Amino acid sequence: MKRGLLIDLDGVFYQGNNVIPGAVEALGWIHQENIPHVFITNTTSRPRIKIVKKLASFGINVMEDSILTPPVAACSWLSKYASGYIVSECANLTPITGYINNKGHVEAID
Numbered sequence: 001m002k003r004g005l006l007i008d009l010d011g012v013f014y015q016g017n018n019v020i021p022g023a024v025e026a027l028g029w030i031h032q033e034n035i036p037h038v039f040i041t042n043t044t045s046r047p048r049i050k051i052v053k054k055l056a057s058f059g060i061n062v063m064e065d066s067i068l069t070p071p072v073a074a075c076s077w078l079s080k081y082a083s084g085y086i087v088s089e090c091a092n093l094t095p096i097t098g099y100i101n102n103k104g105h106v107e108a109i110d
Contacts, residue, residue: 004036
C-alpha cells in the first residue's frame, strides 16, 4: 500500500499572513524522508499561483501542481466523468467558471 500525506494549508502551515512555527522544519523533514505529499485547501478565492507565492514568502517552496483546490478537483472530475465542454483553461487546471453540459446548458462552478 502506498502512503503519503494530504497537508492542509490554512491553520497548519500558515494562519492569515503568518507562518505556523515549525511548519518550514516539518516540510524539510517530509522532504528528507521522501514522503509523498500534496497540499490541500478549501479556498476558491485565490488561484494556486497566489498560494505558491504566499508560501514562498514564508520560505516554503512548492510547485503549483502540488496544491489541490476545489476548482482543480472539480475540473479533474468533470474531465473524467462529464460529457460537455469546460469554459476555462481547465487543461491547465486553473479555476473554472462554468461547464456546458451535453445539452448546451451552462452550469456554474464558481
